[in-house]
Amino acid sequence: MADDERAETLADLGEFTVIDRLVEGRVHPPNVLVGPGDDAAVVAAPDGRVVVSTDMLVEGRHFRLDWSTPHDVGRKAIAQNAADIEAMGGAATSFVVGFGAPGATLGADAEALSDGLWAEANTFGASIVGGDLVASPQWVISVTVLGDLDGRPAVLLSGARPGDTVAVVGDLGRSAAGYALLHNGITDFAELRRRHLVPAVPYGQGRVAADAGATAMTDVSDGLLADLRHVADASAVGIDLSRNALGADRDAVAAAAAATGEDPWSLVLGGGEDHALVATFPAAVPEGWREIGVVVEGPPRVLVDGAEWTGQGGWRSF
Amino acid sequence: MADDERAETLADLGEFTVIDRLVEGRVHPPNVLVGPGDDAAVVAAPDGRVVVSTDMLVEGRHFRLDWSTPHDVGRKAIAQNAADIEAMGGAATSFVVGFGAPGATLGADAEALSDGLWAEANTFGASIVGGDLVASPQWVISVTVLGDLDGRPAVLLSGARPGDTVAVVGDLGRSAAGYALLHNGITDFAELRRRHLVPAVPYGQGRVAADAGATAMTDVSDGLLADLRHVADASAVGIDLSRNALGADRDAVAAAAAATGEDPWSLVLGGGEDHALVATFPAAVPEGWREIGVVVEGPPRVLVDGAEWTGQGGWRSF
Numbered sequence: 001m002a003d004d005e006r007a008e009t010l011a012d013l014g015e016f017t018v019i020d021r022l023v024e025g026r027v028h029p030p031n032v033l034v035g036p037g038d039d040a041a042v043v044a045a046p047d048g049r050v051v052v053s054t055d056m057l058v059e060g061r062h063f064r065l066d067w068s069t070p071h072d073v074g075r076k077a078i079a080q081n082a083a084d085i086e087a088m089g090g091a092a093t094s095f096v097v098g099f100g101a102p103g104a105t106l107g108a109d110a111e112a113l114s115d116g117l118w119a120e121a122n123t124f125g126a127s128i129v130g131g132d133l134v135a136s137p138q139w140v141i142s143v144t145v146l147g148d149l150d151g152r153p154a155v156l157l158s159g160a161r162p163g164d165t166v167a168v169v170g171d172l173g174r175s176a177a178g179y180a181l182l183h184n185g186i187t188d189f190a191e192l193r194r195r196h197l198v199p200a201v202p203y204g205q206g207r208v209a210a211d212a213g214a215t216a217m218t219d220v221s222d223g224l225l226a227d228l229r230h231v232a233d234a235s236a237v238g239i240d241l242s243r244n245a246l247g248a249d250r251d252a253v254a255a256a257a258a259a260t261g262e263d264p265w266s267l268v269l270g271g272g273e274d275h276a277l278v279a280t281f282p283a284a285v286p287e288g289w290r291e292i293g294v295v296v297e298g299p300p301r302v303l304v305d306g307a308e309w310t311g312q313g314g315w316r317s318f
Numbered sequence: 319m320a321d322d323e324r325a326e327t328l329a330d331l332g333e334f335t336v337i338d339r340l341v342e343g344r345v346h347p348p349n350v351l352v353g354p355g356d357d358a359a360v361v362a363a364p365d366g367r368v369v370v371s372t373d374m375l376v377e378g379r380h381f382r383l384d385w386s387t388p389h390d391v392g393r394k395a396i397a398q399n400a401a402d403i404e405a406m407g408g409a410a411t412s413f414v415v416g417f418g419a420p421g422a423t424l425g426a427d428a429e430a431l432s433d434g435l436w437a438e439a440n441t442f443g444a445s446i447v448g449g450d451l452v453a454s455p456q457w458v459i460s461v462t463v464l465g466d467l468d469g470r471p472a473v474l475l476s477g478a479r480p481g482d483t484v485a486v487v488g489d490l491g492r493s494a495a496g497y498a499l500l501h502n503g504i505t506d507f508a509e510l511r512r513r514h515l516v517p518a519v520p521y522g523q524g525r526v527a528a529d530a531g532a533t534a535m536t537d538v539s540d541g542l543l544a545d546l547r548h549v550a551d552a553s554a555v556g557i558d559l560s561r562n563a564l565g566a567d568r569d570a571v572a573a574a575a576a577a578t579g580e581d582p583w584s585l586v587l588g589g590g591e592d593h594a595l596v597a598t599f600p601a602a603v604p605e606g607w608r609e610i611g612v613v614v615e616g617p618p619r620v621l622v623d624g625a626e627w628t629g630q631g632g633w634r635s636f
Contacts, residue, residue: 033367034406034472034474037475038472038474038476039537040369040403040406042467043368044367045363045367045368046366049362050464052414052447052462053357054414054415055416055450056416056450056452058455061453084357084358085357085358087357087358088358090358094370096371096462100374100376130371132373132460134376136374136379137376137456140454140458142460142462144372147358156356157357217357218357
């Protein structure tokens with residue numbers, strides 16, 4: 001691309017030129033029956049059901065363009081939505097994306113965002129089948145994901161039973177540690193900062209959990225305690241976590257916690273956005289999952305080593 | 319609701335309390351297998367395919383809260399998305415909605431928006447199956463619609479053939495006339511102003527057109543000429559419209575056009591957001607549809623009475 005093309009803004013290019021550039025040359029999997037460019041897309045749903053979830057990301061609130069590249073923002077937007085489908089025991093297959101941005105946004109930045117969306121979706125064989133591009137005072141990205149259960153029953157929040165084992169796959173506390181580092185302008189711990197910008201979702205493990213008989217599952221978006229509280233409430237059970245079992249996560253964030261003045265346990269137990277999967281199993285947990293606690297009789301609550309956790313909590317939207 | 323409850327803001331209430339209020343007591347149709355409250359919703363797709371489209375509406379750009387009530391905004395957001403499914407020959411069945419708003423937004427206004435979303439969706443038996451509520455400097459509403467083709471082939475932009483009849487169902491020019499009235503502070507013509515705030519989508523006519531053998535279809539969102547240009551481009555055909563056949567639309571907006579200094583033909587041919595359906599038919603057009611032109615050999619273009627239209631065009635996003 002020539003330098004003068006790089007400097008072109010969305011206002012210079014116009015909606016349809018930008019959209020043409022964003023969809024041009026993209027390859028869709030066979031489940032996409034009608035792709036972008038018509039009034040709507042058509043996607044195969046051979047299971048006879050479709051799983052659907054949506055998230056909105058607002059610049060300055062959910063991401064900062066001085067921390068994240070547009071490519072990072074795209075990857076994270078896809079990852080956090082795909083994790084919701086994993087948490088149902090499904091696999092994400094297709095996305096539609098609404099993108100609001102000022103007219104002065106560079107066309108190249110919109111293309112980088114789109115490249116990030118596609119890069120993350122391609123890691124699990126999915127594609128972007130449609131979207132909307134509008135003018136907005138700041139960047140707003142709205143992603144809706146469609147997913148496939150492939151004949152499995154959906155794993156809900158409400159199925160945990162006393163005696164089940166609580167297990168997790170994927171990392172905890174990394175994104176919160178990365179946020180603390182970025183917030184404090186600390187340039188060490190590159191991998192943790194990276195994890196805040198682009199989470200490492202354990203793709204495919206949702207179906208693994210469903211096949212292993214998971215009775216309840218969610219992804220860690222608001223923080224382990226906050227997200228397990230939703231399981232406890234929906235299932236009318238208590239959950240007792242063991243810090244012993246979370247030692248590896250604590251160790252992984254301990255140095256960054258010390259550098260930023262955070263409590264490492266607050267990062268591990270309260271930090272969200274890693275999009276690890278946490279589930280309850282009546283029998284053996286699948287390979288690669290770590291046992292971190294047990295389901296006990298209600299009242300609905302989440303205990304840590306048998307006691308109420310008094311440290312820092314999770315994310316607040318307002 | 320007591321006065322002190324009305325004054326509560328989203329920041330006062332918190333995300334989960336607001337969401338609880340928005341989903342409480344809503345009744346979903348049987349196609350909703352898992353509704354709001356889990357990581358994702360699950361919707362039946364008995365056809366084995368799902369139609370999907372998304373739109374983003376930004377305050378100050380796509381709606382003004384001094385013109386529209388929150389209820390109006392909700393209705394319009396659903397209507398314009400459902401129209402995209404109608405334009406494929408399908409019916410909208412389920413929606414997910416992302417809502418960004420300042421923390422100072424009244425909880426009652428968020429409830430009114432939700433009531434509007436539900437009211438419009440209920441008119442055709444659909445429901446809101448999920449959403450996301452986030453903090454944003456201004457209102458942003460992102461709606462994604464899922465639709466069902468019920469065994470029909472999707473009607474694309476690309477199927478129009480020379481000799482087909484062009485026909486429309488629903489009104490043209492009303493929304494643009496209403497916008498001109500509101501923009502000029504004219505308080506007459508209440509019905510036209512209303513149409514700008516809440517379009518009257520001809521629900522059900524998408525399937526009627528598909529059953530009548532429509533070869534191409536779209537909804538009038540950007541303006542009749544602009545939207546038919548997409549059909550002309552995708553189908554590699556010309557389209558020739560007859561103003562004679564559009565006289566009723568012209569007459570309906572003539573007085574408002576005179577009051578606002580607009581050309582009534584620019585409103586009818588260039589005005590968007592009425593979400594009428596326009597389609598091409600190789601045989602008889604369905605009852606209630608108005609023949610407004612013919613498909614001719616390419617090059618791709620839209621003529622009016624055999625000539626290029628030199629009046630005002632359609633909507634520009636940037």
